Amino acid sequence: MSEDERLDRLARATERIMPRAGFVDAVMSAVAEAEYWWTGLPRVARRVLPVLAIAAVVALVLAYRSTRDLDDAATSSVSSVEIEW
Amino acid sequence: MSSLEEAAQRVQRGDASAFRAIVEATAPRLVRLSARIMGSVTEAEDVVQDAYVKAYRALVDGQFDARSSVSTWLHRIVVNASLDARRKHKHDPKDALPDSGASPAQVATAEEALALRELAGWLDELPDDQRTALLLKTVEGMSSGEIAAILGCSEGAVEQRLVRARATLRERREKGPS
Numbered sequence: 413m414s415e416d417e418r419l420d421r422l423a424r425a426t427e428r429i430m431p432r433a434g435f436v437d438a439v440m441s442a443v444a445e446a447e448y449w450w451t452g453l454p455r456v457a458r459r460v461l462p463v464l465a466i467a468a469v470v471a472l473v474l475a476y477r478s479t480r481d482l483d484d485a486a487t488s489s490v491s492s493v494e495i496e497w
Numbered sequence: 498m499s500s501l502e503e504a505a506q507r508v509q510r511g512d513a514s515a516f517r518a519i520v521e522a523t524a525p526r527l528v529r530l531s532a533r534i535m536g537s538v539t540e541a542e543d544v545v546q547d548a549y550v551k552a553y554r555a556l557v558d559g560q561f562d563a564r565s566s567v568s569t570w571l572h573r574i575v576v577n578a579s580l581d582a583r584r585k586h587k588h589d590p591k592d593a594l595p596d597s598g599a600s601p602a603q604v605a606t607a608e609e610a611l612a613l614r615e616l617a618g619w620l621d622e623l624p625d626d627q628r629t630a631l632l633l634k635t636v637e638g639m640s641s642g643e644i645a646a647i648l649g650c651s652e653g654a655v656e657q658r659l660v661r662a663r664a665t666l667r668e669r670r671e672k673g674p675s
Contacts, residue, residue: 415666416635418619423636425612429605431528431542439520439549446550447513447557 501567508556516553523568527575533632534579536617538605540586541579548578565646572647576633580625583617622669627662630655 413421501522507515524545531541552574555561561570605613616636620628626648633644634655641652648655 415663415670419631419635422612422616422619423638426529426533426609426616426636429529429532429538429609429613430525431538431545435524435528435542435546436517436520439524439546440517442546442550443513443516443553446554 499566502563505556505561505563505567508553509559509561513553516549516556519552519567519571520549523571527571530572530632530637531575531579532605532613533616533636534576534629535583535586536614538610538613540582544578544582545575548574551578569643569646573649576629576647580629584625619666623662623665627658627665630658631662634659 501519504515504518508519527545527548528538528541531544532538535541535544548571552561552571561567565573620631623631629648630644633639633647634641639647641655644655645652
């Protein structure tokens with residue numbers, strides 16, 4: 413038997429192979445488990461999300477620094493008060 | 498535009514349920530292809546399921562650029578995943594799950610399981626690229642153009658792999674029974 417004849421025989425012997433019943437449901441369950449919470453968002457929103465996250469972090473850092481500067485200024489002004497007798 | 502391409506666009510727009518249409522349309526062919534590479538339906542189902550999860554994430558993350566058809570793209574993912582899994586099982590044979598021990602719900606009959614093992618065992622000594630080209634051409638009945646798109650090479654390279662694969666198998670047959 414030639415190589416092509418043997419391949420043809422094996423192709424015919426395996427041509428009715430199908431996934432088990434319920435395979436599609438199993439795949440969809442696996443897909444749902446692998447889904448990120450942001451998957452349901454529109455694509456544009458998903459693209460903007462990282463930018464918004466970075467902007468939020470930067471805003472927090474700036475807010476912290478300005479609060480600290482304000483505290484420093486208040487502390488230094490208090491320490492430099494001259495008391496006259 | 499084909500129904501697969503339409504479904505892929507719906508998934509990209511956030512409609513996860515559209516992915517079911519893609520799976521229903523492609524699963525029989527992809528599981529059969531993977532089983533022919535792996536030599537086992539049980540393992541093929543695991544590999545194809547993982548491949549679908551990867552494909553879904555790629556669609557959602559916008560990594561599918563539609564340069565090839567959805568079908569070709571899925572075939573490429575499944576072929577690569579099957580070859581990777583087969584390589585892993587070759588190094589670690591205890592991972593392999595023969596279909597003969599599968600549950601009664603398994604679709605492969607004893608004859609089909611035997612044929613799968615014969616096919617995988619016979620082509621086992623061929624390099625991955627030659628084995629895949631030969632399977633896609635003579636067993637799956639694909640054109641050289643389709644195979645080239647799946648394997649990411651030229652049609653000439655596909656033809657060359659087919660010639661080499663047949664020559665290796667013929668040489669082995671002439672040397673003695675496999």
